[in-house]
Amino acid sequence: MYNKEETLRKLLKQDEYNFGAITFFAKLHKGDTCGSNGLPLTPNSIIIYGQAQSLKTFTSPYLCQYLDIIRGKHERTVVVSQYCGKPLSESIGKSQFQVNDIKRIAFQIITALDILHKKDIVHRNLSTENILLQHDGNIKLFNYGLYHMTCNGKLVSFPILQLIYTAPEVYLAGPNATKSSCRSDIWSLGMILVELVLDQPLWANLKLGQRIRKVLSMIHSNTSVFERIAREHNCFEVYENLDGGLKEFIENCLTVMTKDRPHSKDLVNKNIFNEFSAANQQPRSKVIKEFKTFTIADFYHWWQLAGGDVLQELKKQGLIRSSPPILSMPSLVLLDGSILGQERNPMTLYDPRVALMPLEALYDRLKDVTVTEFYPLFHCNSKIIKNSETNKYDIDLPLIIREKNTEYQFQRIIIFRRLLHSYPYGIDFLISAAEIDIPPWLRGEIWAAILRIKGDYENEYLLIDKETPTNTDRQIEVDIPRCHQYNEFLSSAEGHRKLKRILKAWVHKNSQYVYWQGLDSLTAPFLFLNFNNEALAFACLSSFVPKYLHKFFLKDNSTVIQEYLAKFSQLIAFHDPVLANHLYEINFIPELFAIPWFLTMFSHVFPLHKILHLWDKLLLGDSSFPLHIGLSVLTQLRARLLSSGFNECILLFSDLPEVDIEKCVKLSLETYKNTPKSITTRLHQNEEYYPITKDFNISDISTRELNKERCARISTTDVVKLINDLKDNIVIVDIRNPTQYNGCASEKSINIPFSSVKFGEVGIESLGLHGNMLCNNTEKNVVVVGSEDTDLTLFPKFLLECNVHRVCVLHGGFDSLLAAKPSISFVYHDRNNVH
């Protein structure tokens, strides 16, 4: 028997899963808050927000992982990151380290710095305070991204440096300098190692100014800096007797001239580190990616779901304190907006405190989780085992509740992490899991899998020209600042740059297409979900367009759009004749309101959070699904539309009212499932994705004809399917003359000869008994079958105007039905027998 407590402790309660937060203020824009375009400047905290996102992708055993950036009031910025172990400063002076320990620490720091420097990130903030010593003696750097996320310190009003660790050239360059060199970090590493070797804090008794002077005095040192510091601290002996390799390494780091100081990539490979770097290289499979059941980021997500609130916690721990507004009133405000007599708010200074986040609430929420939930079963031939795995959670609960439930999301994320890991194998399991719902936390990766993104997408993106100016640039540039700007990602400077690159790449790659306004909105959800993976966002867009918007972005897309809108009108008529007739009467045609819907798959119409839920389902459907979404939007507004004239209707759509997306999705799925496929099949859909079988091919119809037909055509294949379906949901209305009908007709048909109908007066009564039956029908598909000499537009239109549901016309008429003979039966009334 396993001990449950023990197992959970091992799986969840690890030191590594602890995290904490720091907070600071972004610099406020002074006086003039408008940019040269007359629009307000982007707040610095939003720029930081965008800039910091990429830090979240850094994973290394020697780096604390960044988890989140949160914007508070008045430009407050909160940075959440992994935090475990104890600051190295606490171990100094305790004779804790042997030479070999120091070497190992040096190796781990330089490895971490090398990761940062390779990404062109300068730490600038390195000190013994933000190097965390773990239980096992390894270290992790903490708070290494501050300089980077604040655009090299420009976006905050405090200096980013660590007095005695800061390299002299940083002081010399002054506060307004351009970005520091990576080599400044190497100096800091040297100073830290000196402290470790001498086992004491340097110049501990000096005042702030004196310490800086000390650092600067090193510039004039003609002997080794290390030696000099050792002498100043009466430790020359330690210096003299130090291991040669380590001594040389430290002296290298403390090279005074920046340009002569070595780079991290050279130092990582020094011989003194051989033993560590060998140990570091575990044999790794090239095929199998490393797998973790869950990550600290997942853990943080669950913590938030369980009620964790970083801002609240910062307040509780005193890192955020509000002062009465009156205290921040200026004494004098000049006409030009400058402010005088306001003391500097101490809160705008750098606050080195770290607030650790309590995890008890989360542990408590997950206390009933069983070990099997960590290792879910996918392939299983045994029914007994499968049935024993009853689901604890009610998947019929509203989606919003499921998305907020810690235990449920725990289970979902564990499942999807596994499915994503095995992708592309087991894609079918992933699809069926996604049909239940998609955990928001992993949505980006899940969508990418559903869109069948292949492994080499990064390289592909890399090779596309995203820079050369083109004549679409102006349009892209004016559209981006208008695209979902309420969202912090998309309004950040980084977001603008990324969106521009993706759009330019798309235009470049798809030379058969052009940039249409709206493509920006279409890209937004993918960028939002994959903010740190631009290439994946691009890959998703590139796979989405051919599937759902084939040919929509042709320079001349009018026939494609017209066909789409005509099908839309027919779909409305098929399911809701009353509404269709009303809209037709007031001339409220889809061209006037539905182009932005379909061209952007609703991404120009709805806010992001709604688009995500909508597309969760869209991605699992085919290219006809959007038509059903469109229908469901109309259905939701049905009552208002029916009671409105043209103006009110169009106004309603200029400013689309609240649409309940969950309802929308339900309705669309319903009609999607019970509409014969050929009703919505289009000539212009992508054959690669939707092979048009011969019978589906209702191809020889021009858009002109299509526009005239108010009722959709149905294929023989679908009719045969419906006839043979047990549900018996078809009525065939044979409109040929009685002689033909009596000669030979489908078994399930009724005869209403075309010639017997007076089209002048709309009144189903004239059809007698048959009329009644049709009138009351809502479930059955009413298939009108004619022959060459019967008019196939007037009669269905007549039925539609009589508000008969589900009217469609058999493409090819009676002859094509006859051609399907062996699979359906016919009656010969003349001969009075069945064949």
Added chain:
Amino acid sequence: MENMATRTQTAQRPNGSAQGKICQFKLVLLGESAVGKSSLVLRFVKGQFHEYQESTIGAAFLTQTVCLDDTTVKFEIWDTAGQERYHSLAPMYYRGAQAAIVVYDITNQDTFGRAKTWVKELQRQASPNIVIALAGNKQDLANKRMVEFEEAQNYADENTLLFMETSAKTAMNVNDIFLAIAKKLPRNEQASGASASGQGRRLAEGDTGARAAGSCCK
């Protein structure tokens, strides 16, 4: 595609107090993308300005009523997409329009050139009596001006266009340009009857019954 934006308005039965004539006009906004068409309409109709105004795809429709002497003028406004590609949709919006505002951005010379093209197209293709106004928008950015006021004024005079520099941001001249258009539009029976398409015909038989007073007539 022909009749998309032209449709006949079913006159509502008037009720309420007598209020003089009520006229209804169809107005279309044209011009390069991002010159501020949607912003002008938003300012005129709702009195608002959104810095991050969303781009317009296809077209948007709004209405606003203004009072002029004893007449209530109701504008039915079609705000179009600016991108050249959406050009093919434009005719369905300007066909049958009694008025058009062609907008450019005073800080961008190209948009002025594009405005001239629109004017030419309207003169050729739209109804002959159409009232055209030229709006040089973003006047609040006059310090970055690339199109001189005189240049635009001369062009407008040559083509008998109404002309104003406007700012959707500060609201400068926004109501004024719509009012100026309203003044130039035919409000007498003959003139509006003359518009063949039946657009903008007088709606309210002010004498026979009464129609709810437009909200702006206070």
